[in-house]
Amino acid sequence: IKPQIKKILLTGYSDINAAIDAINKGSVNSYLHKPWDDKNLIDTIEKLVDSYNDDMFADRMLQESKNIKARIEQWKHHVESSDRFLDSCMMSICVLDKAEKIEYINKKGLGILNYTNVTDVKGKDIKEVFIVDDASKKTFQALYEQGVVYNLLQARRSDGTTVQLQASLTFSEGSVSGVFFNMPSGLL
Secondary structure, X not given: OOOOOOOEEEXXXXXXXXXXXXXXXXXXXXXXXXXXXXXXXXXXXXXXXXXXXXXXXXXXXXXXXXXXXXXXXXXXXXHHHHHHHHHHOOOEEEEEOOOOEEEEEOHHHHHHOOOOOHHHOOOOEHHHHEOOOHHHHHHHHHHHHHOOOOEEEEEXXXXXXXXXXXXXXXXXXXXEEEEEEEOXXXXX
16 A cells, blocks of 8 residues: 555444554554544545645655755756866956846956955946946947957956956847956066
8 A cells, every 4th residue: 555545444343452553553544433423534534635635745845856956956066067167267257147247257357357256246247347338338249240359448456456458248138248358468
């Protein structure tokens, strides 16, 4: 018998010890003795159906939480792999969200901008770090569409000083989605 199935012991025997033994072994969820009251039987069945539904819901939630946990672990692995890859790049990389807020800057980029940790810049608007206005974005977008790799761009370092960079802005759905940058060749 499946453990999820709810069981009622209906008996006409007065051997209460056999009923108690069956209940204690977990094979019976409810015990009714003859003559039973129909309303009591219906109430018992309804309670057991509710209990069964609750058990099935809990089982589904447990399975779903296991699936979610597995997906989270997969995403963590994916993010860690992406971070390792980006940090290994010799090119400085800044990733932006759709609102043009900084999501990530790799180690090389943090070094150029004099930041020690990505949390120091995460959430900042692109304009707080890279000195760009709408006109310069349009220029970079036109160059991007023409396949021109780099243009000069000013950036603010963590100490407030500015630095000139060779940079390329990437675009997605009309907004800046990333910045590739390095020190100009003559300044390396």
